């Protein structure tokens with residue numbers, strides 16, 4: 179049900195990742211938002227974009243999933259970039275996505291360190307390409323401007339859609355910009371504010387209690403509306419929704435290269451990483467994703483793992499440098515540009531997903547004033563804008579207006 183425009187509202191957003199920040203942005207741009215009557219506060223336990231939202235690749239694609247929100251979100255990304263100079267501010271640009279097959283060049287490959295632990299197991303791909311997008315792969319000759327790979331090693335190139343169907347942002351810059359743009363219209367951002375509990379006794383939200391991690395003081399603030407958008411930590415603050423967390427490592431490398439986002443299939447030498455010393459018929463295949471960015475860096479992400487459970491806060495996420503080094507070594511074995519570029523970041527983060535679903539949950543919970551938006555898996559950057567817009571509609575109009583999201587109703591999973 180839509181609320182009366184003069185009704186006082188205290189909207190509290192839990193989590194300052196991309197979902198919390200786009201929610202704040204679209205709430206401040208909703209026609210019913212009136213800063214005289216409505217307050218919006220983001221409570222973020224660590225720092226804005228401290229989790230996956232600051233460490234993701236940043237690919238946007240019309241062939242992403244779920245189809246009920248992808249086109250809306252893709253369009254909103256383009257509109258926001260046009261309105262706020264996203265090209266400059268967060269590296270928005272259209273980009274060609276493709277997949278390559280390549281053979282690692284032994285003379286460019288370091289011997290794996292004994293402790294990397296990734297020597298022979300099958301690569302655990304992040305589930306970015308669903309069946310439909312795999313079907314849309316179109317085998318082509320190697321494009322002339324894809325000149326940053328060692329020609330002898332590059333055996334195949336397939337494009338995924340055309341460049342109109344794919345774009346990219348720098349996720350950290352985009353997320354922090356969304357927070358700043360929301361603040362410009364009156365939203366408040368509290369960082370280092372770890373939410374400990376939500377009071378929703380009596381079937382409607384009343385308050386949120388958080389700890390200021392610097393002073394260790396506990397604060398309780400009133401809330402008429404709560405948006406649970408704490409990514410993989412969402413179930414820590416609202417246990418009625420289960421959220422899985424998958425760790426993934428990534429690196430950034432300084433290299434000025436042509437604009438491609440590439441899913442790779444690299445065949446390592448037969449004896450590489452074989453712990454039993456035996457020669458195999460084929461080398462192990464590894465699949466790092468490689469994203470050229472307009473700021474002269476290339477982002478590369480590795481495989482998913484479940485070796486270390488999600489820690490209590492984003493600043494405690496453990497990064498295993500040997501896993502990052504593996505990824506650097508793999509791409510170095512097929513590209514001299516990446517081999518000689520300076521590695522500027524080695525990092526890890528957790529992907530949030532809803533058990534048994536490839537879609538996020540977005541919507542009301544049956545508890546008056548409680549909206550949940552989480553579980554965006556591999557496509558949270560792409561689907562952030564639609565999610566933020568829908569959250570603003572759930573809060574101010576009581577229902578989704580811009581897309582049909584009944585299948586993502588959190589109540590199905592509670």
Ligand SMILES: Cc1cc2nc3c(=O)[nH]c(=O)nc-3n(C[C@H](O)[C@H](O)[C@H](O)COP(=O)(O)OP(=O)(O)OC[C@H]3O[C@@H](n4cnc5c(N)ncnc54)[C@H](O)[C@@H]3O)c2cc1C
Pocket residue numbers: 192193194195196197198221222223224225226227228229230231232233234235236237238371372373374407408409410411412414415425426427428479480491492527528529530551552553554555556557558559560561
């Ligand atoms: C390696 C990798 C590559 C990816 N590449 C892409 C891509 O190319 N395109 C794409 O669309 N998606 C991509 N994704 C997915 C995307 O990054 C995620 O879906 C998205 O970032 C999730 O955003 P979120 O805001 O829900 O969660 P998060 O980014 O995890 O944010 C949650 C926030 O909540 C805060 N928080 C947690 N607990 C509390 C608490 N108790 N109180 C207050 N705050 C709290 C955290 O500190 C954190 O800042 C990728 C993900 C990974 C891991």
